Amino acid sequence: MSDAIQYEISIHSIQCSIRNDNNGMNHHSLLSILSLFLLLSSTCPLTLKTPSKADAVRVVWFRDHALRVRDNDALDAALTASRSTNKPHGRIVPIYLWKSFDSLIPIDPVTGGTASDVFVANALGHLNRTLNGGLSMGKVGTSDSHDMQTQFYADELANICSTTGASEVYYMESHDIEFEDALRENLKNIGLVPVSFRGGHCLLDYSSKAEKLPWKKIIEAHPFRSPLIPFVDYLLEQLEENPPSQPNPLGLEESIASTILSLVGDKKEQTLVSNPLAIRDLKDAVGYTKNRYCWGSSITTAWPASEEDAYSALQSFLDSLPQENADENQALKRTHLASRLSPYLARGLLSPKQVYHALLSSKSKESASFVRRICWRDYTYAVVSLFPDVVSGRPIREGYSKTKHETNDSETEQNKHLFQLWKDGNTGFPLVDAGMRQLASEGWMPQKVRLSVSTCLVEGLGGSWKQGMDHFAEYLVDYDPAINANMWMNAGCVGFDPYYVGTDYKRRPYWDKKGEYVRKWCPELQNLPDACEVAEAQRGIGTFRVDCLYEPWSAPEDVLQTAGVLLGDTYPHRCCDERSERKRFFQDLRKLRSAWASSKTDERGRDVVRLGRQQGCESIGMFTPKALLLGKSKRS
Numbered sequence: 005m006s007d008a009i010q011y012e013i014s015i016h017s018i019q020c021s022i023r024n025d026n027n028g029m030n031h032h033s034l035l036s037i038l039s040l041f042l043l044l045s046s047t048c049p050l051t052l053k054t055p056s057k058a059d060a061v062r063v064v065w066f067r068d069h070a071l072r073v074r075d076n077d078a079l080d081a082a083l084t085a086s087r088s089t090n091k092p093h094g095r096i097v098p099i100y101l102w103k104s105f106d107s108l109i110p111i112d113p114v115t116g117g118t119a120s121d122v123f124v125a126n127a128l129g130h131l132n133r134t135l136n137g138g139l140s141m142g143k144v145g146t147s148d149s150h151d152m153q154t155q156f157y158a159d160e161l162a163n164i165c166s167t168t169g170a171s172e173v174y175y176m177e178s179h180d181i182e183f184e185d186a187l188r189e190n191l192k193n194i195g196l197v198p199v200s201f202r203g204g205h206c207l208l209d210y211s212s213k214a215e216k217l218p219w220k221k222i223i224e225a226h227p228f229r230s231p232l233i234p235f236v237d238y239l240l241e242q243l244e245e246n247p248p249s250q251p252n253p254l255g256l257e258e259s260i261a262s263t264i265l266s267l268v269g270d271k272k273e274q275t276l277v278s279n280p281l282a283i284r285d286l287k288d289a290v291g292y293t294k295n296r297y298c299w300g301s302s303i304t305t306a307w308p309a310s311e312e313d314a315y316s317a318l319q320s321f322l323d324s325l326p327q328e329n330a331d332e333n334q335a336l337k338r339t340h341l342a343s344r345l346s347p348y349l350a351r352g353l354l355s356p357k358q359v360y361h362a363l364l365s366s367k368s369k370e371s372a373s374f375v376r377r378i379c380w381r382d383y384t385y386a387v388v389s390l391f392p393d394v395v396s397g398r399p400i401r402e403g404y405s406k407t408k409h410e411t412n413d414s415e416t417e418q419n420k421h422l423f424q425l426w427k428d429g430n431t432g433f434p435l436v437d438a439g440m441r442q443l444a445s446e447g448w449m450p451q452k453v454r455l456s457v458s459t460c461l462v463e464g465l466g467g468s469w470k471q472g473m474d475h476f477a478e479y480l481v482d483y484d485p486a487i488n489a490n491m492w493m494n495a496g497c498v499g500f501d502p503y504y505v506g507t508d509y510k511r512r513p514y515w516d517k518k519g520e521y522v523r524k525w526c527p528e529l530q531n532l533p534d535a536c537e538v539a540e541a542q543r544g545i546g547t548f549r550v551d552c553l554y555e556p557w558s559a560p561e562d563v564l565q566t567a568g569v570l571l572g573d574t575y576p577h578r579c580c581d582e583r584s585e586r587k588r589f590f591q592d593l594r595k596l597r598s599a600w601a602s603s604k605t606d607e608r609g610r611d612v613v614r615l616g617r618q619q620g621c622e623s624i625g626m627f628t629p630k631a632l633l634l635g636k637s638k639r640s
């Protein structure tokens with residue numbers, strides 16, 4: 005098994021230098037009209053209209069991938085355009101549009117929301133405070149069709165503009181270029197002026213570059229390993245050559261604060277949307293999941309959701325990194341650190357550029373490995389720009405999509421039963437159960453545990469990666485449609501980069517030497533010793549060590565009893581034999597591959613994957629896990 009992530013952290017180190025960013029823009033220069041033009045011409049592909057009147061009303065539309073006021077090109081542009089040296093100033097109308105199945109009925113408190121909905125609702129509360137209570141929220145319908153969805157948005161925006169007398173709508177675009185193009189067209193058709201900005205959710209803007217990335221070179225750089233590392237190397241080179249602009253300094257500067265406050269309208273704006281929704285009501289409504297599990301308080305406690313909180317999280321993470329002179333041992337220990345920045349990045353309370361620059365200016369050696377992790381986000385979005393429908397669950401390696409693991413098993417009773425055990429954290433595998441319980445409580449797990457629980461579902465319990473993907477979409481506070489879909493497809497071997505097949509979910513990982521993680525989330529196992537010596541039964545000579553905490557099924561009866569553990573009662577028996585199930589899983593996949601036409605594999609036995617959905621796209625042999633390779637072509 006090749007664990008690219010492990011590899012990344014332990015082998016690679018890059019040189020970070022604090023760049024003297026000559027052509028970068030700091031906030032003050034950004035606020036001048038001149039740099040606005042620079043900014044528009046460099047990051048905004050739209051044709052620039054003549055500068056608008058300073059005293060006009062401008063709508064600033066906050067969206068789910070950029071819930072921030074700093075490093076927000078759209079807000080900056082609206083503020084700049086609205087400020088004038090001669091009074092009166094223009095006015096800013098900040099809005100947020102909540103997608104709701106039926107914009108006319110309130111959100112059903114029984115159905116509730118997702119973990120990420122709760123986070124968004126909390127973040128909106130803080131954003132509203134930053135905006136002096138001026139944030140308006142309206143409900144719009146939701147639809148899978150781009151045409152319908154953009155129509156819903158356009159109708160509501162038109163309504164807001166007609167009530168306020170605004171015509172310009174400022175916003176940050178999402179990664180979904182087709183959607184954004186449709187949206188802009190729609191807004192123009194009804195007479196509005198969209199002023200939109202691309203690329204705020206990544207370090208590079210892949211919307212136009214996707215096809216031009218040297219994918220072939222990247223993929224062939226490591227023919228039998230994940231393309232992740234060569235991709236990150238490529239990206240770092242690009243960033244070195246063309247450093248991303250310096251975002252606003254950390255902390256909300258007085259000048260921005262007062263500009264916002266003086267430009268944002270007062271409370272009478274609340275009636276400007278046709279289906280108003282108060283943040284207070286939204287928080288109540290999304291506080292429950294389908295199972296009536298109360299998210300409201302547990303997510304709020306675990307994840308404070310203001311932009312200041314996001315900065316504190318970034319700052320205290322940077323402070324926690326070992327400094328230059330730290331000894332090797334300490335540095336090693338830190339490699340399994342998690343920054344816990346994911347919800348802030350996923351909902352754009354922090355921009356990747358802010359995190360990137362903050363890491364570059366850190367003195368710690370460890371910051372390099374985190375720079376690379378920020379690049380993993382970009383990797384996902386670069387892949388998604390080749391395969392936009394990945395996000396809605398269409399696999400990249402479609403040849404596998406007919407396996408029973410994906411189509412049939414999900415219908416059987418046995419699958420339902422095992423899936424439920426997995427969701428509830430009752431599989432009998434302590435690491436998996438600890439992770440799934442942390443997920444249910446905090447909406448988050450460390451990456452290493454996500455790798456383990458997803459492997460357990462797909463390889464051990466015969467579940468489908470789609471089931472896992474949907475479950476995570478509901479339970480992850482950092483839910484990111486692109487990352488989540490890619491990672492789950494990889495777990496199911498149908499993604500761009502199935503690098504982590506065969507991840508262990510049974511044995512104790514190196515980062516839980518003391519068993520603290522399992523003891524915290526599976527308190528019923530708390531009193532089990534970490535290890536004990538057991539007599540060799542068969543030959544009756546010598547002893548061997550048993551990891552009682554991680555493999556309670558192998559622990560001697562008396563040890564379990566002393567610890568108050570009764571398997572099948574206080575803690576479940578393990579629900580599958582992980583070795584035989586894994587074997588079966590790969591056997592099934594190999595059988596499927598062996599029936600393929602030769603055009604589906606290359607001469608080295610790797611899957612041939614088309615780099616994009618269109619017929620004309622180039623095909624290439626891609627990294628394919630060893631466990632899937634057949635007979636002769638299997639590398640030793």
Ligand SMILES: Cc1cc2nc3c(=O)[nH]c(=O)nc-3n(C[C@H](O)[C@H](O)[C@H](O)COP(=O)(O)OP(=O)(O)OC[C@H]3O[C@@H](n4cnc5c(N)ncnc54)[C@H](O)[C@@H]3O)c2cc1C
Pocket residue numbers: 341342343344345346347349350374377378380381382384449450451452454455458476480482483484485487488489491492495
């Ligand atoms: C099955 C599965 C599903 C996942 N679903 C999501 C998801 O919905 N949203 C999400 O943000 N992450 C997801 N991840 C990736 C990863 O587990 C989380 O980003 C990470 O655990 C978040 O914790 P952190 O902020 O402490 O990460 P750190 O390790 O501190 O990394 C810093 C940042 O780098 C980015 N990053 C880290 N790992 C990855 C990765 N593998 N791919 C892309 N970007 C990465 C994230 O933005 C993260 O916040 C998933 C992983 C798996 C195995």
Ligand SMILES: *[C@@H]1O[C@H](CO)[C@@H](O)[C@H](O)[C@H]1NC(C)=O
Pocket residue numbers: 132133136137138139140141271274281282283284
């Ligand atoms: C924002 O805050 C103000 C002041 O507290 C409040 O009146 C308004 O309803 C809030 N906005 C939303 C959308 O809830």
Ligand SMILES: *[C@@H]1O[C@H](CO)[C@@H](O)[C@H](O)[C@H]1NC(C)=O
Pocket residue numbers: 408412413416
């Ligand atoms: C689906 O699964 C059931 C139960 O395992 C099996 O009997 C049936 O043949 C399967 N159907 C297909 C189409 O594979």
